[in-house]
Amino acid sequence: MLRKLSICLLATTSLAAPALADTYKVGISAEPYPPFYTPDASGNWSGWEIDFMQAVCERIEAECIVTPLAWEGIIPALNTGKIDMIIGSMSITPARAEQIAFSDKYYDTPTGLLIAKGTDFDATPEGISGAIVGAQSGAVQQAYANKHYAATASDIRIYQTLDEELQDLAAGRLDAVVGDSLAMEPFINSDIGQACCDYKGAVPADPEVLGYGVGVGMRQDDTALLEKVNAAIAEIRADGTYAEISKDYFSFDVYGE
Structure with missing residues (x-):
């Protein structure tokens, strides 16, 4: 009886526990790019794009790890699985769109x-x-x-x-x-x-x-992730999160026209 009760309690606990969040490695350039991303002396990154990344990752219920890389190798790193996304001020261009998928625009500056x-x-x-x-x-x-x-x-x-x-x-x-x-x-x-x-x-x-603004880069076959990221961008734009993040960095609408 006790053994059956223990098994039942274990099963109930397992069902009640939340699923672990997905974990994604997010590529940025290894070189500082203020005000978008800059490391401190301990190697911790901060900036507008880091705040934006965190907001997106919260909405898709994922843990995101900032992964600095040489800029010229960042698309190959994505396509070979070393990273899962690029949130590093990458402009959406036709040439790049032949290699990777892009989210909707999340900012645009001339x-x-x-x-x-x-x-x-x-x-x-x-x-x-x-x-x-x-x-x-x-x-x-x-x-x-x-x-x-x-x-x-x-x-x-x-x-x-x-x-x-x-x-x-x-x-x-x-x-x-x-x-x-x-x-x-x-x-x-x-x-x-x-x-x-x-x-x-x-x-x-x-x-x-x-290009046509800056987007999140993903592998072309990650269609489910693309849909989630686009939904997250739309949500943080609509609910004021985007504006709240941006006001500490910019005196104008960084989203552009």
Whole structure:
């Protein structure tokens, strides 16, 4: 009798216990990308995109582990199963969509051109004639510079990080940097940025290269996860969570048009 009672209690306890949450490794670039993600001295990451990731993962009832990787290898890491999602400011482009699946857009900021003070370059292909231009390796801005500026610029120099580009621009080793306008904003507004450089505004549009906003990257066969992530994005947009997260980082609607 006692044995049967113990078995019944064990079965009841097992049924009542909640199922373990799914665990996903979420890829970001190993290099800091403020205000989206930045590590502290202990290697803990914070920033707008980390907050966004946590909100999405709560809605899909999953534990998500931030996994920093070299940007150029992040799509191969996803497709080989080393990570399960990319929430790292990856623009939705046709070329990338051939390799991975994207969620709905979760933010969108323009690509802009920052030039050295005392020069008269602008963001058009003709206006960049003779300039030494910096762009980040593997970013949409590299593809944009190669497509629109290579024929007229003096040189297109590729960097591993935006920070390295901006340092070389300030040091006079570059004439211009093409980059995400929001990511460049802290530098533009800094004392160094104000002293060395002028922001020339957004580059001429090219959605085929620059994409259609930023989305969560997933493997193409992870259709169930894609549906859950899209539902989570819609929910946090609708219930005010998105705005609550964003107000600590931005004075404008980072979601874009």
